[in-house]
Amino acid sequence: MAVFKEIFSHCSDLVYRKIEIEGRQAYVIYLDGLIKTEDLQNHVIDEVLARKQVGQLSVEKVEEEIVTVSAVKDQSYLEDAANDILEGNAVLTIDGHNKGIVFSIPGYKTRGVSEPDSEAAIRGPREGFIESLRVNTSLVRRKIKTTNLKIESMKIGVQTQTNIGIAYIDGIVDKNVLKELKHRLDRIDIDGILETGYIEELIEDNSWSIFPQIQITERPDTAAANLLEGRVAIFVDGTPFVMILPSTFWQQFQASEDYYDRVYIAIFLRVLRLMFVAVALMLPAFYVAVTTYHQEMIPTNLLLSVAAARESIPFPAIVEAFIMELSFEALREAGVRLPKTIGQAVSILGALVIGTAAVEAGIVSAPMVIIVSLTGIASFTIPKFSLAIAIRLLRFPLMILASIFGLFGIVVGMVILLIHLCKLRSFGVPYFEPVAPLRFSELKDVFIRTPIWMQNSRPDDFVKENKKRQANDLKPSPNKNEG
Known part of the structure; x- marks a missing residue:
C-alpha cells in the first residue's frame, strides 16, 4: 500500500x-x-x-x-x-x-456513436468512430465477422501510454507492408501520442510532401472496405480518426457512397470531382496568366468586359488574386472555428459583404470574385479534407509562376507536381498507382467506377496472394422460365 x-x-x-x-x-x-x-x-x-x-x-x-x-x-x-x-x-x-x-469496470464518459461531420453521406451507414478504441474496433467487427480479422495492440508514448490497435485481415494483407509498419511503429520514442497526426508524421514515407500518404477516415464502412482490399487500419485511443495504409492519390477521390449509388451516378460524381480538382488547383493561376500575358486567348467581347471591370483596379491581377484568395481562406477558417450555429452564417455573409464591398470600392474586380468563388466551391467537392487543403495551398505557388511566366509557368509547375506525385510512395506502393506505373486492369475504380460484378480482384500492389475477391459470373441475368 x-x-x-x-x-x-x-x-x-x-x-x-x-x-x-x-x-x-x-x-x-x-x-x-x-x-x-x-x-x-x-x-x-x-x-x-x-x-x-x-x-x-x-x-x-x-x-x-x-x-x-x-x-x-x-x-x-x-x-x-x-x-x-x-x-x-x-x-x-x-x-x-x-x-x-x-x-475492469470502465465508467469514463464517452461520446455516443453518431454520423461523422467530416465524411457525410447521402446514402450509407450513419455511424462514425468515436474516441474509444474498443468501441471503434467493435464497429469494424460488426461489419467483418471473421476470425481472420486480426487486431494487434501496442502502446506508444512514454508519458501517455496511448493504446494503438493494428487491424488487418490475415490471408489478404501483404505481410511485407505489415512488417514494415510494425518496424516503423516500434521506432517511435516520444513523450505522448494525442492524435493520429502524431503517428502519421512519424511513419509516412515522405514527411516533407504536402500530399497525404495515409488515408484518414471516421467511417467504419470505409475502414472495413479498405481492410477487405488488403490494407491495414491503425486505431488510436482518444481520437475518432483511423489511419488506412497504404494509400494512393486516387483513393482520396473515392467516397463511400460511390459504391452504394447506381453505377452511372457514381461515374458522374467521380468525373465531376476530377474535373473540379483541376479547377480548384489551376483556375486562379490560369486567370492571372491569361489577363497578364495572353489576352489574345480571350474572345473580344469577354476581353472588353474584363478590361472594363479592371479599369479602376489599382493592383495587378496577381495581387488582386492573393487578396481575394487569402480573404476567402480566412473566412473559411473563421467559419470552422466559430460555434456551429453561427459559423456557416458568418462565413457566407462575410464572403458576400466583403466581396460586394471590395468590388464597389474598386479594390478587386467582379471577374476575380467569380473566379475565387468557383475555386472555393471546387475545393469542397474533394471528399478527403487532407487532399483538399493540399490543393488549396498549391494554387498559391502556381499563381506566382503564372504571374512571372504566364501559361508556361503553369505548365512547368504542373510538370514538377506530377514528377513529385510519381516519385511518392506509401509503404512501398507507388502513390500514383495504377496510372503511374500504368496498369489497365486496375483502372476500373480510378477515373470511373465500374459495376461491382466487374471488380473481381483486389489491387495488385496491396495483395500478393489472395487476389480474388468474388466469383467471375456475378453479372445479373434475367431468369427466363418457360411455360
Whole structure:
C-alpha cells in the first residue's frame, strides 16, 4: 500500500477504499472518474465484505468465486498494477498476498456513436468512430465477422501510454507492408501520442510532401472496405480518426457512397470531382496568366468586359488574386472555428459583404470574385479534407509562376507536381498507382467506377496472394422460365 502511495503521490483523484475483515486489511485502489463506482461497490466490495471467514479471502477465491465482474486478472508486478489503474481499472490488494487483483469496470464518459461531420453521406451507414478504441474496433467487427480479422495492440508514448490497435485481415494483407509498419511503429520514442497526426508524421514515407500518404477516415464502412482490399487500419485511443495504409492519390477521390449509388451516378460524381480538382488547383493561376500575358486567348467581347471591370483596379491581377484568395481562406477558417450555429452564417455573409464591398470600392474586380468563388466551391467537392487543403495551398505557388511566366509557368509547375506525385510512395506502393506505373486492369475504380460484378480482384500492389475477391459470373441475368 505504501508503494502505491509513493507512486501516486500528489494525485488527488486517486481513491483508496479500505476494507477490514477480521483484522486483515484490503484496499481497493482506483482513479476517480475512470471507473463505474456503482458496479465496483455492488460486484466487488459488497461481495468481498459478505465473506466473514479469513480463510476464504484469498486471491484465487476472489477471482473465481466471490466477485461478479467478467473481466478479472491477477497482477504480481507493482508497475503493471499502476499502469492498470492509469488505464481505468480498479486494483484490490490483500495483506499477506503478493498479488493484486485487477477489475475492469470502465465508467469514463464517452461520446455516443453518431454520423461523422467530416465524411457525410447521402446514402450509407450513419455511424462514425468515436474516441474509444474498443468501441471503434467493435464497429469494424460488426461489419467483418471473421476470425481472420486480426487486431494487434501496442502502446506508444512514454508519458501517455496511448493504446494503438493494428487491424488487418490475415490471408489478404501483404505481410511485407505489415512488417514494415510494425518496424516503423516500434521506432517511435516520444513523450505522448494525442492524435493520429502524431503517428502519421512519424511513419509516412515522405514527411516533407504536402500530399497525404495515409488515408484518414471516421467511417467504419470505409475502414472495413479498405481492410477487405488488403490494407491495414491503425486505431488510436482518444481520437475518432483511423489511419488506412497504404494509400494512393486516387483513393482520396473515392467516397463511400460511390459504391452504394447506381453505377452511372457514381461515374458522374467521380468525373465531376476530377474535373473540379483541376479547377480548384489551376483556375486562379490560369486567370492571372491569361489577363497578364495572353489576352489574345480571350474572345473580344469577354476581353472588353474584363478590361472594363479592371479599369479602376489599382493592383495587378496577381495581387488582386492573393487578396481575394487569402480573404476567402480566412473566412473559411473563421467559419470552422466559430460555434456551429453561427459559423456557416458568418462565413457566407462575410464572403458576400466583403466581396460586394471590395468590388464597389474598386479594390478587386467582379471577374476575380467569380473566379475565387468557383475555386472555393471546387475545393469542397474533394471528399478527403487532407487532399483538399493540399490543393488549396498549391494554387498559391502556381499563381506566382503564372504571374512571372504566364501559361508556361503553369505548365512547368504542373510538370514538377506530377514528377513529385510519381516519385511518392506509401509503404512501398507507388502513390500514383495504377496510372503511374500504368496498369489497365486496375483502372476500373480510378477515373470511373465500374459495376461491382466487374471488380473481381483486389489491387495488385496491396495483395500478393489472395487476389480474388468474388466469383467471375456475378453479372445479373434475367431468369427466363418457360411455360
